[in-house]
Amino acid sequence: MSISTIDLIKSRRNIKAFKSDPVEEEALISWLEAASFAPNHRCNEPWELLRIGPETRAKLKHKSDFWGAPVVIALLSKPGATGLERDENVMAAACFAQNFLLAAHEAGVGTFWSSIGGLPHNRELLGVEEGYEVIGVFGIGYPIEVPAAKPRTPIKEKIKTLP
Ligand SMILES: Cc1cc2nc3c(=O)[nH]c(=O)nc-3n(C[C@H](O)[C@H](O)[C@H](O)COP(=O)(O)O)c2cc1C
Numbered sequence: 242m243s244i245s246t247i248d249l250i251k252s253r254r255n256i257k258a259f260k261s262d263p264v265e266e267e268a269l270i271s272w273l274e275a276a277s278f279a280p281n282h283r284c285n286e287p288w289e290l291l292r293i294g295p296e297t298r299a300k301l302k303h304k305s306d307f308w309g310a311p312v313v314i315a316l317l318s319k320p321g322a323t324g325l326e327r328d329e330n331v332m333a334a335a336c337f338a339q340n341f342l343l344a345a346h347e348a349g350v351g352t353f354w355s356s357i358g359g360l361p362h363n364r365e366l367l368g369v370e371e372g373y374e375v376i377g378v379f380g381i382g383y384p385i386e387v388p389a390a391k392p393r394t395p396i397k398e399k400i401k402t403l404p
Pocket residue numbers: 253254255256354355356357376377390391
């Protein structure tokens with residue numbers, strides 16, 4: 242029996258210890274393809290991906306080298322003609338990210354989300370053009386250890402009802 246969507250969402254964790262075992266290329270592409278069914282305004286598909294090779298990875302000097310993940314991918318969102326369009330592109334790309342994380346997780350593959358790609362020198366290193374946003378740099382691989390979930394605020398405390 243497959244895992245329910247709710248259990249899948251709740252059991253995904255940010256992974257900080259990966260095995261060196263490779264991730265199957267076809268599976269990786271299938272998760273990215275699934276991710277592209279994310280909501281996106283005007284169907285503009287504002288996401289772009291950079292596969293980070295060993296040379297670039299070393300130059301990024303991530304303090305834990307993405308916790309040993311065998312695959313590292315950066316996710317960018319495209320520029321917008323207006324501030325609103327730019328924000329919408331970031332939102333859609335974040336939806337893409339979550340779809341991807343969940344698709345990988347369903348297959349038993351863990352992900353680590355790093356924000357280092359947004360730092361000016363790393364943007365330059367990755368060749369990110371002006372107007373693009375770096376949503377994240379993701380380590381992807383089989384987890385050695387899955388941490389316990391950090392508690393969340395009861396959602397009812399986050400809901401305000403308007404008249
Ligand atoms: C936009 C964004 C940036 C993040 N950047 C980092 C980061 O630089 N380093 C890190 O350890 N985790 C980063 N995270 C992951 C969060 O720390 C993690 O999701 C949070 O601690 C909750 O843990 P969980 O994902 O296991 O539920 C980032 C998450 C998001 C959404």
